[in-house]
Amino acid sequence: MKGRVAEASPLVKARIAGVFYLLTFATGIFALVVRGRPGAAAGLLAAACYVAVTLLFYGLFKPVNKGLSLVAALVSLAGVAVGPLQVKAVHPLVFFGFYCLLIGYLIYKSTFLPRILGVGMACASLGWLTFLSPALGQFLFPYNLAPGMIGEGALTLWLLIKGVDAQRWREQAGATAAPLHR
Numbered sequence: 001m002k003g004r005v006a007e008a009s010p011l012v013k014a015r016i017a018g019v020f021y022l023l024t025f026a027t028g029i030f031a032l033v034v035r036g037r038p039g040a041a042a043g044l045l046a047a048a049c050y051v052a053v054t055l056l057f058y059g060l061f062k063p064v065n066k067g068l069s070l071v072a073a074l075v076s077l078a079g080v081a082v083g084p085l086q087v088k089a090v091h092p093l094v095f096f097g098f099y100c101l102l103i104g105y106l107i108y109k110s111t112f113l114p115r116i117l118g119v120g121m122a123c124a125s126l127g128w129l130t131f132l133s134p135a136l137g138q139f140l141f142p143y144n145l146a147p148g149m150i151g152e153g154a155l156t157l158w159l160l161i162k163g164v165d166a167q168r169w170r171e172q173a174g175a176t177a178a179p180l181h182r
Contacts, residue, residue, distance in 0.1 A: 010169040017056035018159030036167035063173035097128030112168040124151025
């Protein structure tokens, strides 16, 4: 399975990322609403789906900026790891705020996704980053969730319906690989 995904076209990878993003939303919302073992299991499934999104996004955004795509992936994975540990020093949504900001920038700089999606992801980050201050995050709750739901939701729908412009992705990937062959 891993080999097939690695060899898949960027359009297929984008659509698979959209599916996992949608599953993250569905299982994450279920985990917030349902308590006990079913909610905990849904939370773990949401985390696993977000790891899949993170890895797929790393591959999709490497042609834009490999280093920044790696930093974004590491920030996201740190957020996934911190969530179940319930570390009191930092809210996991802070990690996702920085992740959304980095992904928003990568989308904005890409040639294969609409820039407005990057702006939406940057706006999404603002809602999550309110949790840098736990008091502010709780005061603004649940309104601070709206930018994330809208920005990440728009990206999810775009990936599911349109995917990425595969030709432009290949051109951008080729442009980043060209200097290595000189």
